Amino acid sequence: MQKVVILEYVGQESLEFDLYNSFREKIYEKGTPLTPSMVLKFSTVAVYRDENEGELVSSVSRAKYKTYDDSLTSVYSHEIAEYLVSNAKKVIEQVEKGEIPDKSVCEATRNIIIDEISSKIDEVESIHQLRIVDDxxxxxxxxxxxxxxxxxFKFDFQQKEIEDLTLAAFLHDIGKTRIPPEILQKPKPLVPSELEIMKQHTIYGYDIIKNQMGLPERIALVALEHQEKYNGTGYPRGxxxxxxxxxxxxxxxxxxxxxxxxxxxxxxxxxxxxAIKIMIAEGSKSFNPFVLYKFIYLVNYKSSDGIVEDPQIIGFSEDTEHEGAESATKIDSNLLD
Ligand SMILES: [Fe+2]
Incomplete structure (x- = not known):
């Protein structure tokens, strides 16, 4: 029996092999539709297939041939890409000079990103169309x-949530401006004492966003928490x-x-x-499996029809549990089918 990483098969219509549980009992027949609920359920539980069924090509392996299609154009024109990068540079340089980052520059950047992505999201075929290759x-x-x-957009967030998440993501590393360049630009792995200094960028970022810029807590929290891991082994708070x-x-x-x-x-x-293989291997140790699942869908440029995408379900509600296997199963059985 060979262990199956079910997240690798996101985007496939049906199972291309019989699926077994850890007791070697067959739980799904080959040809069973591979639903989002099934993927979520088995993303945190060990499942197996018979290795004699031959080599199977997962969507992750297929992605290798698709993601470098040069014919796919970026959602950003050359001019807009330059404008966005120059705004990022402006903000970083302001903090380096000890100034408070210009909120209007940050908001203008956020608005352009949202406008461009929202108008083109349905035509996006590769995640690389969302990226700018620059410094x-x-x-x-x-x-x-x-x-x-x-x-x-894929989660159907409301406008205010889209705006706050986008701005938070734009500013998430702003605390790195307070890290000495010899540590930030070191071409070798950091030694433990340097790593401790590097970790401070999360706290500096929170301080800049919350206290200096006066932005809402949930925006500042992204700077503070983006290095935390789903199983509690991240930093700064674990x-x-x-x-x-x-x-x-x-x-x-x-x-x-x-x-x-x-x-x-x-x-x-x-x-x-x-990159996706590494992230799948990390799985729920580092990431919320539900969010990772949606991300893999985005990378594999498949439509996500058929999955319930109510923000209430995935964490905006205080009552909603979404931790590890329990949550995946709960989302699966109660809400997705
Ligand atoms: Fe980052």
């Missing part, structure tokens, strides 16, 4: 904001599951993805499919 320091915030904005705000859970997925596929001083850019 990471300035393009990363724009890219994370663009991916978050697309996810917010909070887990629904203790991490939903905005932060979404931004952390976009953040990790953009960092993996970007060129950095210490690494070459990774292909989209390799």
């Amino acid at each position: 990471y320091t300035f393009s990363h915030g724009v890219n994370v904001a663009s991916i978050c904005s697309a996810l917010a 909070i887990k599951g629904k203790e991490i705000s939903l905005f932060s859970q979404i931004a952390s997925i976009a953040d990790v993805y953009d960092a993996l596929v970007s060129q950095r001083v210490y690494k070459e850019p990774m292909t989209s499919s390799d």
